[in-house]
Every structure is written in structure tokens, then in C-alpha cells.
Amino acid sequence: MSQQNLESLDVGAIREEFPILQREFNGEQLVYLDNAATTQTPDSVVDAMSDYYREFNANVHRGIHHLSQEASVAYEEAHDRVAEFIGASGGREEVIFTKNTTEAENLVAYSWGLNELGPGDEIVLTEMEHHASLVTWQQIGKRTGADVKYIRVTEDGRLDMDHARECITDDTAMLSAVHVSNTLGTVNPVSELVDIAHDHDALAFIDGAQAVPNRPVDVEAIDADFYAFSGHKMSGPTGIGALYGKRDLLEEMQPYLYGGGMIRKVTFEDSTWDDLPWKFEPGTPQIAEAVGLVAAIDWLEEIGMERIQAHEEEIARYAYDRLTAEPDVEVYGPEPGPERGGLVGFNLESVHAHDLASIMNDHAVAIRAGDHCTQPLHDKLGVAASARASFYVYNTKEEVDKLVDAIDDARQLFA
Numbered sequence: 468m469s470q471q472n473l474e475s476l477d478v479g480a481i482r483e484e485f486p487i488l489q490r491e492f493n494g495e496q497l498v499y500l501d502n503a504a505t506t507q508t509p510d511s512v513v514d515a516m517s518d519y520y521r522e523f524n525a526n527v528h529r530g531i532h533h534l535s536q537e538a539s540v541a542y543e544e545a546h547d548r549v550a551e552f553i554g555a556s557g558g559r560e561e562v563i564f565t566k567n568t569t570e571a572e573n574l575v576a577y578s579w580g581l582n583e584l585g586p587g588d589e590i591v592l593t594e595m596e597h598h599a600s601l602v603t604w605q606q607i608g609k610r611t612g613a614d615v616k617y618i619r620v621t622e623d624g625r626l627d628m629d630h631a632r633e634c635i636t637d638d639t640a641m642l643s644a645v646h647v648s649n650t651l652g653t654v655n656p657v658s659e660l661v662d663i664a665h666d667h668d669a670l671a672f673i674d675g676a677q678a679v680p681n682r683p684v685d686v687e688a689i690d691a692d693f694y695a696f697s698g699h700k701m702s703g704p705t706g707i708g709a710l711y712g713k714r715d716l717l718e719e720m721q722p723y724l725y726g727g728g729m730i731r732k733v734t735f736e737d738s739t740w741d742d743l744p745w746k747f748e749p750g751t752p753q754i755a756e757a758v759g760l761v762a763a764i765d766w767l768e769e770i771g772m773e774r775i776q777a778h779e780e781e782i783a784r785y786a787y788d789r790l791t792a793e794p795d796v797e798v799y800g801p802e803p804g805p806e807r808g809g810l811v812g813f814n815l816e817s818v819h820a821h822d823l824a825s826i827m828n829d830h831a832v833a834i835r836a837g838d839h840c841t842q843p844l845h846d847k848l849g850v851a852a853s854a855r856a857s858f859y860v861y862n863t864k865e866e867v868d869k870l871v872d873a874i875d876d877a878r879q880l881f882a
């Protein structure tokens with residue numbers, strides 16, 4: 468990405484599409500740096516959803532009347548749009564709408580894992596997995612007798628790829644790895660991990676919750692068997708996420724939730740299932756949210772995923788440099804560059820992360836403090852909690868300066 472292209476990203480104009488960013492608290496303008504938890508939603512997404520409710524709200528599954536037809540087409544086509552966005556050439560059959568990334572993990576764990584795994588099988592995770600993946604596969608391991616192994620994280624917050632090659636063996640049935648760590652910011656070499664898994668005839672699930680929002684993702688280039696992400700982390704609505712799966716695998720898998728809308732034929736004795744992806748989408752789905760997700764994808768693509776990535780990397784680099792310049796701040800994860808995404812996890816010596824976040828909040832700076840759903844990783848780091856500033860396309864370096872100023876304030880208060 469050239470500097471010129473970077474400069475052409477008009478953050479001021481982008482911010483105008485987010486009225487929420489104009490809010491003030493205690494007389495100070497909101498600095499929203501909690502994007503890894505949830506991003507803000509531009510007007511175009513809110514408008515698309517309200518147009519749906521105003522103009523064509525109806526249940527889907529192709530009712531006879533006009534409104535149901537329109538809602539059905541919008542909902543079905545949303546699958547195609549998501550498929551196109553993530554490079555799934557199989558189209559809608561390979562995209563299942565879920566509530567979020569967590570539900571996508573559970574879908575595969577229950578639908579595939581419970582049926583396919585048993586004693587002697589291994590599930591390989593990384594030490595930097597989010598609980599969405601870690602807890603889910605841990606429980607499936609307990610229920611099936613499969614062992615769970617963890618690929619080590621190095622001192623500098625990267626995956627130990629030699630250890631990955633040791634961990635993944637012919638007994639491995641499933642590798643589940645996070646694409647971008649929500650705690651360390653590490654961008655993992657997912658294609659390489661998938662290749663290692665495939666060399667041992669294992670399947671690979673990639674958690675893309677922190678990747679799809681801010682970089683171009685091509686699930687076929689990665690060759691992931693499954694790939695998941697959430698709408699609310701990519702300027703879309705809450706309540707919708709997506710699971711990509713290779714068609715032949717999804718065809719073979721049993722549904723995980725049952726009910727209306729996913730069946731072909733039901734008798735008192737038995738039932739058969741509808742085609743993909745409907746087989747995995749029982750009940751009334753997230754119709755307005757699917758419409759909103761399409762609007763979010765349109766909005767992101769209009770800016771360009773490369774530019775979004777470049778912007779985030781630049782802000783993250785600036786934050787990393789400013790924070791590492793503070794002698795009493797410990798920053799986690801790799802140095803800025805292609806192996807770090809747009810977030811910075813850190814701790815200020817002698818101030819608990821929760822106190823720090825609270826002082827930041829006094830200055831209207833919104834960050835997250837806690838274990839970020841990676842408790843075992845925090846145990847490994849030797850801390851109970853960390854503070855995390857995470858950036859998106861609307862953040863500026865001036866906002867990072869406010870974050871650092873608030874750290875000064877915290878230091879003085881606790882001195």
C-alpha cells in the first residue's frame with residue numbers, strides 16, 4: 468500500500484458516517500478503542516436494516532406473498548454476498564449464518580466433532596485460542612474421549628511453528644486456530660497451519676473473528692475446511708455471524724439444531740434435511756441482520772480491505788511505539804508489521820488493568836480490560852488481566868495520544 472493511497476483514506480469523512488463517535492462524556496469526545504469487542508455501525512448499515520423493517524419485513528422460506536418473496540431473496544442472496552466477500556466459490560451452499568463466531572465453532576464441534584471423534588483422536592488448538600474455540604473443543608474432547616493439545620506461544624507472542632509440527636500428527640483429527648489473536652494481535656500463518664493439518668489428513672477450522680473485519684480474507688487460498696467470523700466486529704449488526712465450510716464436508720455433516728425451515732420431509736417416524744445451507748439454519752433466521760451484514764460488506768469494500776488493513780496497521784504501529792516508549796508499560800505480542808493486527812494489549816506497572824480502564828473512561832477513552840476470553844493465555848503471561856486498545860478504520864493517531872495521556876493520569880493517581 469503506497470503512502471499516497473493511505474493518505475487518500477479520508478478518516479474525517481468516514482467518521483461522519485458514525486454519529487456515535489460524536490458523543491461526549493464528561494465534556495470530552497468519545498475515543499472508541501474497543502473495536503476488537505464490537506465495532507461501531509455506519510449509517511448505511513442502520514439505514515439498510517431500517518429499510519428492511521419499513522419496506523419488506525416478513526418471514527422467509529419463500530411464502531407466497533410479495534413481502535415474503537422479497538425478504539427471502541434478500542436473505543438468500545446475503546449468503547452469496549458473504550461467499551463472494553471471503554472467496555468461497557461454492558456460493559451460498561458454503562455459507563451458514565450463525566449468531567456469531569462462537570456459534571459457528573459450536574456448530575462444527577457438535578455436528579462434526581461429536582460424531583467423528585473418539586478416544587485416540589487429537590484436537591490441536593493454540594495457546595492463544597479465544598474461549599469460543601478453546602472451551603468448545605475442550606468440552607467436545609471430554610465428551611468424545613479425544614485428547615486436546617495446544618501449540619505453544621513463544622515469548623514474543625508468535626506461534627511456535629516447530630511445536631505446531633510436533634503437535635499435529637496422524638492422530639490429529641481437527642486443528643482449530645485463531646487467524647488474528649484478540650489478545651496479542653498476532654497474525655498467525657494460517658495457510659501453513661492448514662497445510663500441516665492436511666498433510667496428516669486432519670481438518671482445519673480457522674477463527675477469523677479478528678481477521679475478516681480488517682484484511683482481505685480468501686478462505687480458498689487459505690484452504691481452510693471451516694472458517695468463522697462475526698458481523699458485529701466488521702461494522703455490521705450484532706446477532707449474525709457466518710460459518711464457511713467446504714461443501715462436501717457440510718453435505719456429510721448432520722444438523723446440530725433441528726426444527727422448521729431445515730427439513731425436506733417429515734413423518735411421525737423420521738425426517739430428512741433440506742439442501743445447504745438451510746439444513747443448518749432452523750427456525751426464523753436473522754433476516755434484518757443478514758440485510759445489515761450485506762450493507763456492512765458493501766461499505767467495507769467501498770473503502771477497500773487493503774486500505775483498511777493498512778490504516779489499522781499504521782495506527783497500531785503508532786500505538787505500539789508510543790506505549791513501548793513508556794518504561795512502566797508492558798506491551799504483549801509481536802512487533803508491528805505483517806505479523807501484528809490492529810490491536811495492542813498492555814499493562815501499566817502497579818495499576819490493575821480494570822483501574823486503568825476506569826481512569827481512561829473518565830477521559831471518555833473506551834478500552835477493554837480483563838482476560839479477553841483468553842484466560843489460559845493470561846495465565847501463561849503471568850497476569851490476571853490486561854488492557855487492550857483495538858483500532859478500526861475510523862480511529863486516528865490523535866486518539867492514541869489521548870490514550871497515552873490518560874495513562875499519565877493513571878500513573879499520577881496511583882503514584
Ligand SMILES: Cc1ncc(COP(=O)(O)O)c(C=O)c1O
Pocket residue numbers: 503504567568569570597599600645647648649674676677697708
Ligand atoms: C478471536 C475471537 N474469536 C472468537 C470471538 C467470539 O466472537 P463472538 O462473541 O462474536 O462469538 C472473539 C470475540 O472477541 C474473538 O476475538
